[in-house]
Amino acid sequence: MAVRTIGGRSRGLLGALAAAAVLLAGCAPMGPTTGTEFGERSVDARTPGRGGSAQVALASEPDLLDPTQSSTLVARQVFASMCEKLYDYDESMTIVPQLATELPQTSPDGRQLTVSVRRDARFADGTPLDAAAVKKSLDRHLQLESSSRTAELASVEEVTVRDPGTVVLSLSQPDASLPSVLADRAGMIMSPQALDRLGEDFGTEPVCVGPFAFVSRAIGDRIVLRRDPNYYAADEIALDEVIYRVMTDSSVRLANLRSRDVVVGDQMAPVDVLSTSGDGELQLFRSPSFGYYGLTVNTRTSGGPAPGAVVDTPLATRPELRTAFALSLDRALINKIAFQDMYAPACGPVPPASAYADPDLVCPGRDLERARRLVAESGLPTPVSVELSIPNTANDLRTGQIIQAMANEAGFDVRLRAMEFTSLLEAGKNGDFEMLLSGWSGRVDPNGNMASFLRSGAPNNYGGYANDEVDAQLAEALTISDVGKRRAAYRALQERLAEDLPIIYLFRPSSLVLASNRLAGLRVYADGLIRLRDAGYAT
Template structure:
């Protein structure tokens, strides 16, 4: 079968910054915990999970019959190796920021030979002790699709600072997931094949091709029967619904579209500029007309899950170009300044959206130019070098748990060893994330995260746009597919799929 995909930068789960890559890596590597289609942390390589009453100790009991594709057993030592490698600052893994809550993580490796909070009492048990209670630890470690577990016996002799460039990172030929690496042809496809020795039983679909083509080409291949599954651009939904033997599915998404601002740029530290941008963009009209109603406007990165809901007391930043112009003038903004907005092209609706945003900003006196980049250039500018003004981004699983947004706003999560590419820092925000994670009481968590949302809504480290629905086009011959709310978690249950001829 064939699935529409995007050109990867890496196939090593320690370094993937996109859900597009991580969902496939989870399928090849397996994760101790994966995210289900409805955003619930679910055991994967782990058979069961125990959590202490105070949410400081998480014990993972691994399946005892897991082997890597070279026949070596997967044990707790591989999990410990993966976690400690991710935490080593020299590795420069985006996972480091997500794992820094583990006891002893900050001291490793300069002041300690191992991470004190990670232990392997036996071959099939991993015990993680946190420095402070964290009721959201499981959602964090399965964000986006879960951290793939690396084979220690293959990679332990590779220096951490050489791991990203190692051939294994684009040809991971020893893994333990349901599917195994077969072949990668840049700009063409990734081929993966069913792992006959997978502990859960060999998948029914023997071979998958993840085809690296534009959405338009993907839809054409859908019509001819060459493509079985793709994330559907909303502007093509009406036409695709008329195709025989194809089902279109729309699901509310946990993700959001946003403009990430580089707050290391002095001119972007102007709060009036950011407020003016919010009022200048007609977000509701874009949702209604461009997204064809498939989404909802958001005013902070916190808008779920059900117990949280949408926080009260947020400025809704109604579309008001006159107010935007006045705020901009009062802020002293230099209207001759030109901002650069990074954008990955050939994304259908997003290409139209970025042009609309550019024009609406221009109308109120904010000049901008669109810098089109590929994924490799984006990662260099956005993650590695912090060399950008604004990036039109989309994704995330914000609706799964409010704590997940900390990936992007906690001070400790500055890129490149975290997801905070804006380099936003607010001590009160850091404290509120900690308060929300320190208790399992949803009422207390809601209070902390409501205050947090109000601060992020006022500070505007991002320009919040909308949460688009996830749309899928699925061939009727694909059996067992359960559309996930997160568009880049398409393979969450791929082990159970089959194809009818």
Template sequence: MTPTRVDTNLVSRRALIGGTLAGGIGLALTPTHHARGQATPPSGGTLTIDLSGEPPTLDPALTYDVNGWSVVHSVYDALIQYGPDGHLQPLLAESLTLLDPLTYEIKLRRDVTFHNGESFDARSVAFSLAHLVADETASQVAGNFQVVTEVREIDSHTVRFILSEPAPWLPAQMAAWLLMLPPEYAADTANDFATRPVGTGPFRFVDWDPGDRIALEANPTYFRVSPKGQPLADMVEFRFVPEASTRVADLLSGGADLVVAVPVDQVAAVENGGEDVMSQALSGAAFVRIATDVEPFSDVRVRQALNYAVDVESIIDALLAGHGTRLASFYPDARGLGFAADLVPYRYDPERARALITEAGYPDGFDTKLEFATTERQELVEAVAGQLKAVGVRASLQPLETATFNQTWRDVDAAPLRFATWRPLFDPYTLLSLLVADEGFLSRHANPETQTLIELAAAESDAGDREALYRDLGVLLHEQPAAIYLYNLTALYGVTADVAGWVPRADGYVI
């Protein structure tokens, strides 16, 4: 077969954006069948889910938020996915094997069809990657695949990814972003993945009422041994409900069967109303990014002082109802590659913080700015700013619309401090490459030692050695902070008693 060449010359390394979900693998995958979060619906067969927002698109190459992911991953499948333990497992691939440092071979399932009847085969893989990296697609994650220079179709159900350099982190990117599309459907220009998606997943697209809801129906031909499990609802209706109080009211009135992002101050109301609240610790982190390229934050003593200044435990208790654990670095928990259980978070010590700020030459403290996206909880940011003020760091709050916030990470006029949440984070490659690498798309951090470790870890194929390098990176970023490390993320869901068998997922997708 004619190989498909992937034009990555037009994809800048700075095009990288978004979270990564799992650790890289170098050997063939062993099939493991873990059903994902499926629910037995109430009578009538329709499961109604309140999301916190409306996806802007259903093209998987352009989907970057958890609301969109929940819908997209119900319609489409990836070649590989993450199991409950955060490890990769096959989905549409039967195996993924590293033949040599520059070649991944992927054997594909033969019993899979798209919702429109097209067969899933090697052409689908080549087309899906070509769509993701195409200039006209303009995907913000195209750069994650710049190392793939060719997709070689060996036979109808075997492909090889030919790389320009070793990339042990590539399988994690495949699981996160490379969802399979039907090439024949795409050949008709009237067919638009953004508004009328066709995949191989457990649910088929029915319709989209903008501003209101997206409806899906069960895929009756979904392949039997999928680790996602079979669709146990006849229909799923995703409704867009930005107001948390409205979502809770929907749940209590019977208008919704499952709602996302229950506020901690409404947990008691949900439980007193006879419904359940389920929590899931996500493999994600909340932090305040520090721009180390400007004074006074170029001084490591100031960055350490900021970490001593914030009483994260009190924030977790008062504003998160105890749902969270203080972080020592960017890595949230033991499911993530490189997590060091013996690395102790900064203690709350405002006196030490004030002393370090004075040592750095700021006995009267200093003024700065703290930016955050308007989709974040402002009271969390206010709590951080209040505790910084107590040690002399007077941070004025700068709320930004999410789109503006996402586009201005590297702007020289951007605030030195940025409150952010990042999820999921099973593999630290993308976050560290973006946030603290010299040329990272989101980076205002320069540290030769950090850069060396990032490059070594990105090229290391031995799993144990790669784990050790990321552990060293975590320790270095603790000792020379690139952020105020806050807490791991926890999702709270409201679920009616009529819904049985649904289990929250560590990646934050709803189903």
């Protein structure tokens, strides 16, 4: 496990921000850039020619290439090219059929969802897609012990095959989020033949329906996909091959873009994006995301998912200290210094673009006086020690240093524990942390940003947060179909979360993808996924 500890007390906020400014000065101008080249854009409408290999630089190593067990955004990037779902999103983030033939039909009581499955599709191994294959994958998502999909599909009691082209999902309660869930990993359908052959090792040789099929993987280096001749629209696919390469440093991804060793760079740092101003060989795909970055607090006071789980820390046992920590932070200043104002401050899991966002909910500003008072009232010796685990990237290190400086002024002694992404993920799953800086790529439906992280026992609830009232509120919100009433339900939830602070939400990133102008037809929507189905080299 690669770990680097940076810490102790900082020399003050101004010194830390000055250091951050020096780091940025050689890369890009300070402050926001208003040039039209950095505006929102999600589609390259040019028609590509046929042939060629596209190399895509990923920001980190994907976890398992298994739709059931995966939990990382970078894995979703690979899935976007090889594992289609029952439903997908279009440019406006409206749900559209993909492996289904039409939008799901909901029964009058909301307790059944009927899905019609296309019959012209084959998996990469030649196995036909049918309703039985859909049921097998959905059952696996629900029942596999190591599944990361259980919270997303919690309302599904049974999956039945009505006929070869129809699947029926019987629900324990109405679930307004379910169509959006089936437009993500929980809706990815895997070859039943490959599942029988590989079992829990499916991720070593994944077989799905998609424009490209899995060929090989070298951990830490690359994942190779090739155009799948079994794909139902194979004649529409321009590229012969897609190679995903792992390049954890954004500046390295940019250097490889400029040298033409890769044609797409994922999750680019704002400072690197700004440095491309006027570069006619690169194009930017930028859109506000539905995700967030935040500080997950390990709230465990007993037990844990692994022997090394951290328990009984001051932040775990004293909610007022979590409040103090949150009040010590200036989200707008973090955004300005670390992200050049290209992101947006956030203090909750529901993005402003959502129909369920409440415009009256605003982020509290920094209140250093109250933060210091709460720390003093805790009765603990000061400074209060906090270990913050962060990804070992330049951007995250910079963010961690700013957080460290701000919280230190309130009476916390923040030590930074910098880790490689895969090690950080493992530490999170095991509860081996006090506070964890992590991001979530986001979902259109608010439940996708909440249940898996906040429901008791949910697979991504790394902090061990457990609150029966929140569990009940999450379940109740799913049963509401009226937009206004559901919005009010999520407002009440967010107000409760603002009291407990199991996650201190910090900012909402923009999706920033740079690509070579040689590549035409690329699409990157607000979900941040790089869609290569229609991409190829410009003629």
